[in-house]
Amino acid sequence: MTDSIARPKSFSYTGPLRGDVRVPGDKSISHRALMFSALAVGKSTITGLLEGEDVLSTAAAMRAMGADIARGADGVWTVHGVGVGGLMQPDTALDMGNSGTSTRLLMGLVASHAIQATFIGDASLSKRPMGRVSDPLSQIGAEFISSPGGTLPLTVRGICPAVPISYRLPVASAQVKSAVLLAGLNTPGITEVIEPIPTRDHSERMLRGFGADLTVEVDADGVRTIRLVGEAELNPQNIDVPGDPSSAAFPIVAALITQGSEITVRNVGLNPTRSGIYKMLEAMGADLTYSNEREVGGEPVADITARHSALTGIEVPPEAAPSMIDEFPVFFVAASMAQGRTVTSGLDELRVKESDRLALMATGLTANGATVTEREDGLVIDGSGGAALAGGATIASALDHRIAMSFAIAAQNCRDAVTVDDVSPIATSFPTFEGMLEAFSAGR
Ligand SMILES: O=C(O)C1=C[C@@H](OP(=O)(O)O)[C@@H](O)[C@H](O)C1
Ligand SMILES: C=C(OP(=O)(O)O)C(=O)O
Numbered sequence: 244m245t246d247s248i249a250r251p252k253s254f255s256y257t258g259p260l261r262g263d264v265r266v267p268g269d270k271s272i273s274h275r276a277l278m279f280s281a282l283a284v285g286k287s288t289i290t291g292l293l294e295g296e297d298v299l300s301t302a303a304a305m306r307a308m309g310a311d312i313a314r315g316a317d318g319v320w321t322v323h324g325v326g327v328g329g330l331m332q333p334d335t336a337l338d339m340g341n342s343g344t345s346t347r348l349l350m351g352l353v354a355s356h357a358i359q360a361t362f363i364g365d366a367s368l369s370k371r372p373m374g375r376v377s378d379p380l381s382q383i384g385a386e387f388i389s390s391p392g393g394t395l396p397l398t399v400r401g402i403c404p405a406v407p408i409s410y411r412l413p414v415a416s417a418q419v420k421s422a423v424l425l426a427g428l429n430t431p432g433i434t435e436v437i438e439p440i441p442t443r444d445h446s447e448r449m450l451r452g453f454g455a456d457l458t459v460e461v462d463a464d465g466v467r468t469i470r471l472v473g474e475a476e477l478n479p480q481n482i483d484v485p486g487d488p489s490s491a492a493f494p495i496v497a498a499l500i501t502q503g504s505e506i507t508v509r510n511v512g513l514n515p516t517r518s519g520i521y522k523m524l525e526a527m528g529a530d531l532t533y534s535n536e537r538e539v540g541g542e543p544v545a546d547i548t549a550r551h552s553a554l555t556g557i558e559v560p561p562e563a564a565p566s567m568i569d570e571f572p573v574f575f576v577a578a579s580m581a582q583g584r585t586v587t588s589g590l591d592e593l594r595v596k597e598s599d600r601l602a603l604m605a606t607g608l609t610a611n612g613a614t615v616t617e618r619e620d621g622l623v624i625d626g627s628g629g630a631a632l633a634g635g636a637t638i639a640s641a642l643d644h645r646i647a648m649s650f651a652i653a654a655q656n657c658r659d660a661v662t663v664d665d666v667s668p669i670a671t672s673f674p675t676f677e678g679m680l681e682a683f684s685a686g687r
Pocket of ligand 1: 270271272344415416417418419421443568569592
């Protein structure tokens with residue numbers, strides 16, 4: 244499988260951060276842009292696609308199932324789709340690398356096609372729970388042969404025609420929601436997903452953009468019912484992928500914790516289901532300003548300017564978790580340097596990401612001099628009040644890009660260098676991250 248050689252690296256204070264940066268395209272939108280284009284009839288183009296390893300795993304899998312996908316010299320990607328129902332059986336196992344989104348969404352797609360596919364991945368992905376997706380997909384009639392515990396390697400035997408289901412999400416997960424909806428694309432009748440707690444809605448927005456008949460009803464309690472009419476015909480699109488708010492959080496937190504900094508991150512996606520990190524940082528006193536607010540590819544986008552700020556600890560409401568689920572590692576870094584206590588709860592999902600993010604952040608921050616208490620479903624952090632942490636420790640990134648990047652950012656406000664035992668996972672979501680930090684150093 245796809246484990247690479249570890250590449251350790253030490254990070255230290257670069258001086259004040261100044262200037263303009265761009266972050267790569269949104270990872271969630273990039274996966275979906277490739278998948279939906281591959282299911283449309285005709286030629287789609289994608290501009291601003293994230294060329295990170297996770298998204299390249301999706302591209303390879305869609306190619307293996309019949310789509311024609313190519314990158315032009317100008318960086319624009321072209322996809323000739325096979326049409327809903329037209330996926331072909333792959334000849335070999337689909338290697339999903341480190342990517343949970345690729346795996347779970349593609350399991351949904353395969354489930355309602357008359358094909359069989361085996362999914363494999365790296366050591367991190369091979370520990371992650373897939374039962375949350377195979378449970379509803381078994382109800383449509385697909386069959387699964389998985390490793391003990393419902394993990395990869397896993398074979399999906401799809402069924403056509405599948406049975407349309409109504410599924411209430413037992414866990415707040417956009418990946419599970421999307422897997423059921425994607426299975427519904429090639430299922431006769433109406434597939435329904437009931438979402439008690441809202442999660443990122445890129446699938447809904449984009450499927451509608453591709454011409455699917457999809458409606459969303461929200462009741463008085465905020466429960467969303469999504470209905471998709473199956474045997475859909477998707478029309479090819481020209482898609483512009485906005486910058487990834489999850490990636491933008493790294494330079495923005497770096498600027499907030501580093502004295503004398505002022506940076507602008509251009510073209511950041513600010514879908515309300517993704518922007519929780521910015522709201523919480525503002526609640527802590529972060530000086531963020533939004534300019535050039537506009538729409539890109541059906542998503543709200545702005546340029547964000549961040550200045551060094553005196554942050555104060557807050558209590559993060561658990562219902563905010565889905566809107567900042569991937570940003571908690573770097574949020575914990577900001578909290579460890581704030582004035583006073585930050586309390587988080589309702590974060591059980593962080594234990595089943597690329598790593599156990601609660602455990603690794605608690606251990607790594609503590610080793611670098613922060614005051615952290617790990618609870619079952621969150622961290623309690625007593626911040627340094629802006630003072631630099633000691634630093635000096637080596638942290639385990641455990642094949643988790645966001646852990647590696649969070650400690651690279653923490654080093655901005657540590658006295659001694661922070662070493663990350665392996666930075667290679669950063670290439671899954673933010674291949675230009677190290678270059679961006681080097682440019683900050685060079686611009687000092
Ligand atoms: O649908 C998506 O694109 C994603 C959903 C989230 O996962 P869950 O659905 O497991 O919460 C998130 O953590 C992941 O990075 C991307
Ligand atoms: C959880 C993440 O991704 P995935 O689930 O796609 O591996 C992430 O990018 O933080």
